[in-house]
Amino acid sequence: MKRGIFITVEGPEGAGKTTIITKVAEQLKKEGYRIILTREPGGIPIAEQIREVILNRGNTAMDPRTEALLYAAARRQHLMEKVVPALNEGAIVLCDRFVDSSLAYQGYARGIGVDEIWQINQFAIEELMPELTLFFMIDPKRGLERIEQHKNREVNRLDVEELSFHQKVYDGYQLLMRKDPDRIKGIDADRSVEEVYEETLHQIKTIIDKKP
Numbered sequence: 054m055k056r057g058i059f060i061t062v063e064g065p066e067g068a069g070k071t072t073i074i075t076k077v078a079e080q081l082k083k084e085g086y087r088i089i090l091t092r093e094p095g096g097i098p099i100a101e102q103i104r105e106v107i108l109n110r111g112n113t114a115m116d117p118r119t120e121a122l123l124y125a126a127a128r129r130q131h132l133m134e135k136v137v138p139a140l141n142e143g144a145i146v147l148c149d150r151f152v153d154s155s156l157a158y159q160g161y162a163r164g165i166g167v168d169e170i171w172q173i174n175q176f177a178i179e180e181l182m183p184e185l186t187l188f189f190m191i192d193p194k195r196g197l198e199r200i201e202q203h204k205n206r207e208v209n210r211l212d213v214e215e216l217s218f219h220q221k222v223y224d225g226y227q228l229l230m231r232k233d234p235d236r237i238k239g240i241d242a243d244r245s246v247e248e249v250y251e252e253t254l255h256q257i258k259t260i261i262d263k264k265p
C-alpha cells in the first residue's frame with residue numbers, strides 16, 4: 054500500500070492558517086503533487102453538520118465534554134471517509150486543524166485536561182498522527198483583531214470566548230510544541246502573507262523531500 058503524507062496546521066483564531074495553506078496547496082498542485090486540502094471540524098458532509106452544531110452561537114448550553122466528544126466524532130468520520138483513503142492513494146493531505154486543536158482548546162483552555170482529551174481522541178484516531186504540524190504563532194489578540202478587521206467569515210461560538218480563553222489556547226499550543234518538538238514546528242505568523250507563505254512552503258517541501 055502507498056502511504057502519503059499527513060500535514061496539519063494549527064494556531065489561534067485569525068492566525069492566517071486558511072489563507073496560507075490554501076496558497077501552499079495551489080502551488081504544490083501546480084508543481085504536480087496530489088494534494089487534498091481539508092479542514093476540521095468539517096471536510097465531509099457529516100463532519101460539516103457536526104461543525105454547525107458545535108460552532109452555532111445559539112448553542113450556549115453546550116457542556117465542555119459534549120463539545121470535546123463532538124470534535125472527536127467529527128474527526129473520526131473525516132479520517133475514515135477522506136484522510137485515510139487519500140493517504141492510502143499516496144496523496145499529501147493538508148489539514149486545517151486536527152487533534153492538537155482539541156488538546157489546546159478543550160484539554161487546556163476549557164480545563165478538561167490534556168490527558169483526558171488525548172484518551173478520547175486515541176479512540177477516534179487510533180495510531181494516525183501527522184508527520185508534520187505547523188503551529189502558526191501570533192498573539193491571540195492580534196489574530197482576533199484580524200478577524201474583526203476583515204469580517205470575511207462568520208464569528209462562531211468559540212471566537213466570542215474571552216481573551217483569557219484564547220490566551221490559554223495559545224499557552225496550550227506552546228506546551229504541546231515543547232512536548233513534541235520533532236513534529237510540531239512554530240511559524241512566526243505575525244508577518245506579511247508572502248513571508249509566512251514562503252516559510253510554510255519551505256517546511257512542507259522539506260518533509261516531502263525527506264519521504265522515501
Ligand SMILES: Nc1ncnc2c1ncn2[C@@H]1O[C@H](COP(=O)(O)OP(=O)(O)OP(=O)(O)O)[C@@H](O)[C@H]1O
Pocket residue numbers: 064065066067068069070071072073199200203204205242243244245246247249
Ligand atoms: N499574514 C497576514 N497578515 C495580515 N492579515 C492576514 C494574514 N494572514 C491572513 N490574514 C487575514 O486575517 C484573517 C484571518 O485569516 P485566516 O482565515 O486565514 O486565519 P485562520 O487562522 O484560518 O483563522 P480561524 O482559524 O480563526 O478561522 C483573514 O481576513 C485574512 O485575510
Ligand SMILES: Cc1cn([C@H]2C[C@H](O)[C@@H](COP(=O)(O)O)O2)c(=O)[nH]c1=O
Pocket residue numbers: 066092093094124150151152153154155156158159209211212
Ligand atoms: C478541530 C477543533 C477546532 N476547535 C475550534 C477552533 C476554532 O475556534 C473552531 C474552528 O473554526 P475554524 O474557523 O475552522 O478555525 O473550532 C476546537 O476547539 N477543537 C478542535 O478539536
